[in-house]
Amino acid sequence: MASLRRSLISVCKILNSNRSSIAATSPQALFKPQYRWVSGFSSNTQSLDIDLSNEESKRQLFNRLIYRSKQRGFLELDLILGKWVEEHIHSMDENGIKSLVHVLDLENPDLWKWLTAQEQPPEGLEINPVFTALHDKVMNNLNSYSAPETRAMPGQPWVRGWDDIKKGQDGPIAGNQ
Numbered sequence: 001m002a003s004l005r006r007s008l009i010s011v012c013k014i015l016n017s018n019r020s021s022i023a024a025t026s027p028q029a030l031f032k033p034q035y036r037w038v039s040g041f042s043s044n045t046q047s048l049d050i051d052l053s054n055e056e057s058k059r060q061l062f063n064r065l066i067y068r069s070k071q072r073g074f075l076e077l078d079l080i081l082g083k084w085v086e087e088h089i090h091s092m093d094e095n096g097i098k099s100l101v102h103v104l105d106l107e108n109p110d111l112w113k114w115l116t117a118q119e120q121p122p123e124g125l126e127i128n129p130v131f132t133a134l135h136d137k138v139m140n141n142l143n144s145y146s147a148p149e150t151r152a153m154p155g156q157p158w159v160r161g162w163d164d165i166k167k168g169q170d171g172p173i174a175g176n177q
Contacts, residue, residue, distance in 0.1 A: 050098070052093075052094060062090065065085060065089060065100060066082070066085050066086055068104050069082045069100075069104060070085075072108055073108065074108040074109075074112065077108055077115075080115070080134065080138060081103075081104075081134070084133070084134055084137060085100065096130065099128050099129050099131070100130045103128060103130045103131050103134070106125075114135070115131075115134055115135050115138045116138055116142065117135075117139060117154045
């Protein structure tokens, strides 16, 4: 604990001594991400530098993208995206990786609604090959494994639940998919 206190005091001293140089620096320069594609605020994937020339840089990029697809904080998307990316990333070219990064830059609730057809995706996203493949996979799984009574019509939001106590005629037969 004492070493933490000492290191915090030394950081404060450094910041106070460099206050004039920090004030002259723009906030964007202070918080610039190390990798452009990691930033969730940048959706410009055209400027993404993808180096697939050697095996080490390819391995690092693939590992970052797999991690990013599995650790979104939205369990359903973690499972769907993570498995799909693991299966397909090694066969992707540079354009496929750019399409994947574009999908990974999307917000979780919006992406989930678009993949499950609760809402129409934006026009530009419908031509993204990664999104199209993911959407087809999700819809195929929903059509194959979920009870139709538990799902809303396409384009309508899903119901967040039902009254399980009643178990009446209006309740679903099985599943909450």
